[in-house]
Amino acid sequence: MSSPLDRSDSGNGFYSDQESLRLRRAPSRMSNQNYPQYNWRSNPSDDEVGNAESPRELRTLARPMAQKKALRQVQQMRMPVSTSAKSWTHNKTKSLHKLKSNFREFLYFFSLWRKSLQKIGGNFGGGVESYFLFLRFLVVLNFVSFLLIAGFVIVPSLVFRSAGTSLNSTDDGPCMKYNPNPQGLVVFYEFFLHLLSGQGFMEDSLMFYGYYNNNTAMEEGRLFYNLPLAYLFTAVFYFAFCLCCIIAHMGTAARVVVATGGSTMGNYSLIVFTGWDYGCLGDQATKLKQKNIYYRLQVDLEEERIKKQAASLTPWRRVALYSLRVLMFLISIGLIVAAFYGIFVATEFSQKNNEKTGILGLFIEYLPSMVITAGNFLVPLLCDQIALIEKYSPSVTVVVALLRAVVLRMVSLGVLLFTLWSQITCDGNTEAMDCKMCQYNVDKYPCWETRVGQEMYKLTLFDLLVTIALLVLVEFPRRMVVDNWSSKLSQLVGRQEFVVPSNVLGLVYGQTVVWTGALFCPLLPLINTVKFVFLFYCKKITLFYNCRPALKTFRSTTSTFFFLVVLLFGWILSLVVMIYSLAVIHPSMACGPFRFIPTMWQIVPNSFYSLSKVTQEFLFFIGSQAFSIPLFALSCVVMFYFIALASIYGRSVAMLKAQLKLKGHDKQFLVKQIEKMKSSSL
């Protein structure tokens, strides 16, 4: 730490600042004017400089850089005076800060796609950037989960050679017939068919559940890896891990939402002072931004006019409007139910006729995916038209459209799963003719888990193919037509707009499919990672070449929170599926690590009894009432403490706001009194 005397020859400006601090003289008059009123102090107080934490706080001071540097010098000068223990802690905190900043630089290097996101944000705004940030979050989540699954399931399976279907199975019962890869020689085009439908060589690979065995590897009696237990726990931990990531991400977004207490749309001061995005780059983008702000102000003025109009409606017209809204609501529900019925019929048909081979067979295989995609595409379009008739205010329209789209996507996936379930378990009736023997429909589904995994794989693949097809066949031609052929129609249609909400729902749908299928298809997170990376580049290309920025903005901070809430709904849906498959449905007897046990969960109690006695007693104790009830009571107490703390903070904020108002009134009163006294004394 150099003493300031070494710097006496450095430039005049620096030394005079130092001197002014020591002599406690006020800095030049010019710089006083530039500070906001609250900062009416010419010298920093002692407590700003003294403690060891100040290196971080220096940056948050609103002072010119030269003053901050001078403060820092003063800080460092004080160091040798303190005791050895203090200086040791100070050194430790300093090296910790250095470590943190080095770590931050390191992470910056690894931050994926940082420059692309900057470019997108600068040209299209925060709303579109939030979509790409969400996509990046999902890519990282999928990749890390794949590493988890690979580490605990796939690699041990390969190492302990506990995988591979044995063609000559020694047990030959009625439920045991399962031959995933019948022919030896495969015709060339069938290779692609198998790749797309997950059958044949794909079915007999690490990809699907049926490939893994239930051997518990024993080597020299010491190494012991219970593969079925590992499979189960990895699946459960995968879900828990995804939940933790989502909630952690939500926490940062929620903090902003809670701190600002939510905001109403018609808020002029916010638009004026925070409307301009300082990160806007480029000539085009700024022109659009200005148009955007103009549009928002217009919309707010318009909303005010609509409110005034609505308040002045006659009762008859009001009744007519409300009944129209109810009718439109019923119509939209009807459309959604029609879509569900279509999916149900398509899935039944596909499952009944899946013996067909060749291109027709492939078409029938993909029929449920096609119907779901068509439904997800058409129904929101129709709902948009309905929304035009409903005449809600713009903000309500957006929320209603989003809710409808979310319900449609999630429940259409639910219908597909329900149809599969009813076929596998004969509608839950284990006494039915088909299901009596093996507790599941063994003729159609010798290995039902693999079949479910195949369905999810097909959904994922089809989603990607449709996105690419739309890109190539719809978006690029649209842009070429609009740019090169100037007519009224092309001007009316205009260039594509990048609509953030529907794209985000597509991502959430894809992720929900992966979560549902991860138990049955362990490689699905890896496939999804590749798919999302591919999707990022495709969407980026279409954004820059084909799209114009949206005139109606989508708020970036509250929207991240909303995306994560919708993702959580998807997670809950797949959790229900996983719990049901683990606890209720009988696993296939011909394949997989859970054959020979009545439910998948049964492996846990079975392995439990092989643990040592002490561990068993301990785990019993944790599960017993003597432990869990006090734990529950304690967590209730902690929760109530935090709720009380939050309400106290809220109340003190309200009190402080009222105090601020009162102070202002006091100030005005005093000013008036002074003026009165002045005028009376003259």
Added chain:
Amino acid sequence: MGNKQTIFTDEQLDAYQDCTFFTRKEILRLHGRYHELAPHLVPMDYTNEPDCKLPLALIVDMPELKENPFRSRIVESFSEDGMGNLSFNEFVDMFSVLSEMAPRELKAIYAFKIYDFNVDNYLCKEDLEKTLNKLTKEELTSEEVELVCEKTIDEADLDGDNKLSYSDFENMISRAPDFLSTFHIRI
């Protein structure tokens, strides 16, 4: 670290790291940007703390600031002489406050300075009108401008003096969810 750069001493880089939200690499990169604005005026060797200021006209020509309607006000708020001439210290300070890691309070202080066109420590109606016209490129009619300014002061003014003091402004900004993300220049 191992790289030998001769622009700043290690002590100077440490000082910059403590006083701003940038890492060493970013500070060196910023120096590169500052240098390329005026390669003849800005020395490559800053170890002696040269007294070099760049005028407003050069700084607002940067691609990050060129299209910003408030570019002159931004640069003036960070310059010590109030005329927009920035030394390297002030240049780094400006981008540090506008970076994504600066806290809300710090940004609010400087945002207030930027929108205060007549530098009287209050946001009066004329300041608001100027702000609005810069925002919408004077496409609103004068009645609409009048209306919006009135509504803005109505919403934010707490002490009833028909203009916004810093505490009014800060209170209003604390309710803005997007402030941190919009008051942010990526460099």
